[in-house]
Amino acid sequence: MEWEVVIGLEIHAQLATKSKIFSGAATAYGAEANTQACAVDLGLPGVLPVFNEEALRMAVKFGLAIDAEIGHRSVFDRKNYFYPDLPKGYQTTQLHHPIVGKGHIEIELEDGSTRIINVTRAHLEEDAGKSVHEGFNGMTGIDLNRAGTPLIEIVSEPEMRNAKEAAAYFRKMHSIVTYLGICDGDLSQGSMRCDCNVSLRPKGQQEFGTRTEIKNVNSFRNVERAIEAEIERQMDILEDGGKIVQETRLYDADKNETRAMRSKEVANDYRYFPCPDLLPVIIDDEYVNNVRATLPELPTSKRERFVNDHGLSPVDAAVLASDRDLAHYFETAAKLVNDYKLAANWVQGDVSAALNRLEVSINELPVSAQQLGRILSLIKDNTLNNGGAKEVFTAMADGKGDDSLECIDTLVDSMGLKQVSDSGAIEAIVDQVLTDNPKLVEGYLATPEDKRAKAIGPFIGLTRKAAKGVNPQVVMDVLKKKLSELG
Amino acid sequence: MHNKTIAEISRDLAAGEYSSVEITTELLSRVQQLDSEYNSFITVTAEQALAQARAADERRAAGNAEAWTGIPIAHKDIFCTNGVLTTCGSKMLSNFTAPYDATVIDKFNAAGAVSLGKLNMDEFAMGSSNESSFFGPVANPWDKERVPGGSSGGSAAAVAARLVPGATATDTGGSIRQPAALCGVTGLKPTYGRISRWGMIAYASSLDQAGTITRSAEDAALMLQIMAGFDARDSTCMNQAVPDYSASLNNSIEGMTIGLPAEYFRDDLSADMQQAVRNAIAEYEKMGAKVKEISLPNAHLAIPAYYIIAPAECSANLSRMDGVRFGYRCEDPQDIEDLYKRSRGEGFGGEVKRRIMVGAYALSAGFYDAYYKKAQQVRRLIKNDFAAALQEVDLIAGPVTPTPAFRRGEKTSDPVEMYLEDIFTIALNLAGLPGMSVPCGQVNGLPVGLQLIGNYFDEARLLNAAHQFQQATDWHLQKPADI
Amino acid sequence: MALDQQQVRDIADLARLQLDDNQITEYQKNLSNILDLVDQLSAVDTSAVEPLAHPLDAVQRLRADEVSESNQREHFQQCAPQTENGYYLVPRVVE
Known part of the structure; x- marks a missing residue:
């Protein structure tokens, strides 16, 4: 059977603010564990969030850069789940009223052609901390420095049809956010991460097949390879008459394969509801226009x-x-x-x-x-x-x-690189070359007129070797003249 | 000395009648002698209190004293206090020494007040009888077999028992007004957003509001003066001017219109209770107020709406209590799920677990619209009722509770019966309006409260009306026989 | 609305609350009673009503993007159940 691949990407880009989305802690990368996690980031009892204006401005800037609708009223929601790197037991995000609505970008393929890919939405949310599994005698260490770093999650329509398009889309988003200066784009530090939703369906079928989500792919090359590996895996199953299980998977770059994640196996019920500690974010046309005026050429x-x-x-x-x-x-x-x-x-x-x-x-x-x-x-x-x-x-x-x-x-x-263009000086060098290489001259003169253009090559090489920086055009002219004088 | 109000202590300290160290010592020794009967304190910070009192006396000696310098109070154990155990009445936080100060604590510290310690409360402010505290129930000073109300039961009992002249408290569905009514003291729940919630451990964020329990409206004005105001750390704290609340206390209330909601005077209120409240209304009429019957047609929906919204918010707010970064952790967890489930299963009491589960259920996939969204819509209807009523009247008056203080254990078997205790107080929180409970009579020797409800950020008028009532009556001066 | 025992277990799992079997019966009864109480709402026509998430019609205030917090790790970790080298420790999490 002929299969059609359907790919949608969710890209998380860390916004390059100085402080966190809801607290005054620094966002700098690489600090010692938990030294940039303040009371708010730790989710201590009694703490409250206050929204960072720069995160808002950057998100709006992104929305304008992809020709998107800007949410004049956006709302933060709580997404509830338990995980040790999620201090409050919920992530503050935007479900129903994101800051950026429908937009689109143009991707460039290797052959120079372009394609429009639609963006469903982009919303603001807070990043989680990091779990470290090595070095704690079988326990897991939690570092919450990253917790509360502002993220914009960019959700594409499921419009990509192969891994190369997906990689091109990721590349283009990287290019846009770094152009805008809203993300440092450092993939190795996790500043941009990509979740790839992949499914297959028989060609011509309208409805989507069951999809899997490959989490946290963090390089252009791995996006392409992970998706290719996953397409292959799904195709093998489908060709054998099997069924795809909707699940979250991880890409193992060393083995070049995806595997199901062991945690988060239980179907999560995130129980979203509007965050009562934050109020609706309202922006007007004037605000949007002021941001628009700061957009660079994209x-x-x-x-x-x-x-x-x-x-x-x-x-x-x-x-x-x-x-x-x-x-x-x-x-x-x-x-x-x-x-x-x-x-x-x-x-x-x-x-x-x-x-x-x-x-x-x-x-x-x-x-x-x-x-x-x-x-x-x-x-x-x-x-x-x-x-x-x-x-x-x-x-x-x-x-x-x-x-x-x-x-x-x-x-x-x-370095003596200045080009010698003085034909008198070059004539002297050429004379010397001709004197030193009588056999070459003999051979040249024996060559028929119509093949002499090629036979002049060795003389040029020798002349340029004798004197660096001689102007090749002048050398050619002088050589032609001298050789024709010889016959 | 222990019968003095905040206003009196302030004047006495200024006049040099006694020092802050003297009154602090006196109150601390009362706490030490008597609180085993009431259990109103969870933590007594005697040393710190005396150090604060000494500093206050030095400040006074240097001529730098202000109105609050050296006045002893105590705080509900829901406010984080740097370096002091802050339990929220829960086993979950029974080992939690807060690493920072709540804004309310900060403000009292900055004003030079002395804190005697942290007051008992229903666990995570969930309860109407102070029976859900991990640290044991609080006794009502009027009858020690009876409950003081909740969740600010420790605050109300301590003020009624003259252990402190005033206490901070919080009100999510009646947690200031109901215990104040049951203990015969004055409770003020300000407008939502009037006082910063920073450092106040959240139960239901869109309903929680800090306030005061005192023995007079005059004292409530003094406390609110310190607590009210903008705080950049709380997005829901409003940037509204803070008036001089004491300045308007003596204004005449002649011509003020008071609305009586028909829904608050029906069968669920006994004849005795009705009478006490009606007598208070008659007192207002004597002072020249006009009384008008009004309607809050959706009042009966307040409890069901509240028991969706508050549990939903608390189910998320209490997720951070997970045994990872602070608080109780179970013994020898096998894996992370075991750590979560047992730390939370063992660390939370029954009522907290019930509300978390109701909230989780109401928010779960497929039920959101039927429960949470519906409750938020009903919330708007309730707010609209109040808005319409407050177009016609200056204040709304009614009962605080359906009955006076009930016996311990009387309502613990069925949580719903306990929930109905807040039938007259809960709507206010849904609307975000300010309200007060003022002692207005007695039934069977137990105090009864009059509830006054004002417009948004109109605490000054509420305090004015309450103060005028207290100038004309002496219910607020009544105290338990053995005190 | 009455919940069955499995529903009570599922909710307890979702909320990460360990309950023993005898508690399940009690919670089943209490939670069902509470749901009966809140089911009164279903009779209300709210089709034209905008939900109210917050009592005041206020909008979110914005904070300037400034680093105002400094490292207080030692202070904050004094109340932590278990830490090592500045990390909070939990039983091993498998991804």
Whole structure:
């Protein structure tokens, strides 16, 4: 039978506020256990929540970025369940009246095509703490530093049809929240986590099949792999005539398989009801418009602008626009050199390679966007050839030079990279090459006219080897002239 | 000295009649001698009280005394007090030394008041007889076989027994007004949002409100003056100006319109009780008030609506009592579920467990609309009834309780019978309005309370009306024979 | 509305309350009585009534995004049943 895959994602993004959603404790990552858990976060008797205005502003900002309806009246509810990392025995969240309603985003696929994926809703809620199972003699340790960190949970429509689309959607959401500056996007620290709902149905069938939920997947690659593994598992069961059990599963990246979670097996009855300690959150059009005025250019419009105004290919544009900092780096350099294509090639080539090699982020790269712009400008005015530019760039990436623009000129000089364009000097070098390689000259002269263009190659190589930084075009011209003089 | 009211103590301290240390010592020794009979205190903080009293006397000697400097009171054990055992009347918190102060405690500390300790109460403020306390029942000073009412039974009994001149208390469905009525003292439950709930252990968050139990309306005004006001730590605490409550106490009430809800004077109120309340109304008429019959047509729905809403809220509020971060933990838990179930099963008493279960049931899938949503809709109808009535009258008056204090054990077999004790008080909490209980007579030698209900944030008018009644009558000065 | 014993057990489980068998019967009776009491509500026509979650028509106040709390771990953990290295300890939780 032919199966259709149905995927919906729930993405939790931690909002980059300084303090927690309902308390004045810090949200910084990595503090010693329970040192950033105040009385409110611990759920001590008698404590009360007060809502953080920045969490609200960030959620509204997100809603506007995905063209969503903004809830002018949103309400916090209590979701009741017992778990040791949930101090109050309920999570404060938004069920019926979320801050962000229906919206949509455009995802970019590997072939450069795009698709619209609808977002059902996004709501504010508090994060739970962390359970640590190692190091306590068979007991579990509870750290509540993360408890109360503001989250926005973004729920997609079940519109994705394969794992690649799901990964592209997660990537795009990552790109949007980091562009907006509302989430640091650090997947390794759990700043963004993804629950994947996966089901299969016979192609052509309207109703959905039974779904499973893969909890807390925390990388783009694992979203894709986890979903693929789960599709395979479900398909095997269905092909054998079996039934899918609706359950929560975990992805084991080492084994590349999903397994049912042992806890939370009991069907939970969350007993949602409006939180009586918090009042309805009311915002007006003026508030929304003020937030709207602070929206930056978002990845989709940036991508379109790169294609339409600057002639980049859709794939290049999508890659460069996907990351806010990378896009900013690229665009700063491109503007300085006034050549977007040249800058695009460099950022996707040498710059990306350097980032991988050095294992740093774009903001940590020793070569600033201004400096790259300067290097590229030196190519444009023929001071450097491409090879020389690469050498300067690599030297700087490896820590030679400083953060000034002048250091580039110093390096170009000291490394002897300045391109020789003076044809007199080049003629002398070429003469020497021809004198030193009589056999090559003989061979060249024996080559028929129509194949000589190719046969000139070795002379170019030798000339450039003899003198770094010679302008290749001038070399070619001089060689042609000299060789034709010889016959 | 122990018969003095807060207002009198304030004047006496200012006049140098005695020191704060003297009156504190006197009251502490009364507590020590007599409270074994009443069981009104759970914790007596004698050392801290004397230290506070000494500091108050020093402040006075330095010329920096204010109205509250050195006045001894005590607090319901529902308010968190930093470094002091805070039990909420429960085994669950029987080992809980609170690590912070409730705003109410903070304010009394800042005003220079002296705290003698923490007062007994029904477990987690659930009860109308103070029989559900893990620390044992409280005796009514008028008849020690009888209950003092609840849940603020310790507060009412301690004030009635002249162990303290005033006490803090809380009221979720009548927990200030009912014990005040049964103990012949003055209870004030302010508007919801008038006083911060920060540090007040939650029973039902949308209904809970702190207030006072004193021996006069004049003292209630003095206590409310300290407690009322905005608190940034409580989202439900309103930013409303706090008037000078004492300043309007002596205003004339001539021309004031008092509404009598027909629903509060029916068969469920005995002839004796009716008479006591009617006599009080007649007193108001003598003072120039106009009386008007009004109707609260949905009054009979208040108890059923309350017994959905309060249990639903408490079922979530008490989930944090899980044996993980504070409070009681069962012996040798086998796994996390065992830890939860036994810590909670052993740590909570029967009434608390009942209400948690009712709440969990009412909120569970499939029942939400029929129970919780319905109750919230009825809540609006009840609020609308009051709003309509208060368009026509300045105050509403009626009984506080259907009967005077009942015997211990009389209503413990059927919880519903106990719930009906709050038939006249509960609607007020659903609407969030302020109310008072003022002693207005006796039936069979036991005190009876008059309930006064005012408009939102109109505590000044309530206190004014109560004070005027106490100027014209002496019911509030009556005390148990052996005191 | 009367509850059966299994329903009482299920609710107790949901609320994480250990009850012994003889208590179940008592709770069954009491809870059923309470539900009978609240069932009076079902007779009321509330079709046009907006639920009231909060007695005052107030709206949520917002707090400035500032860190106002400092580390009080030692103080807060003094009332904890069991801690180690700053962690609260519970019997092992299996995920």
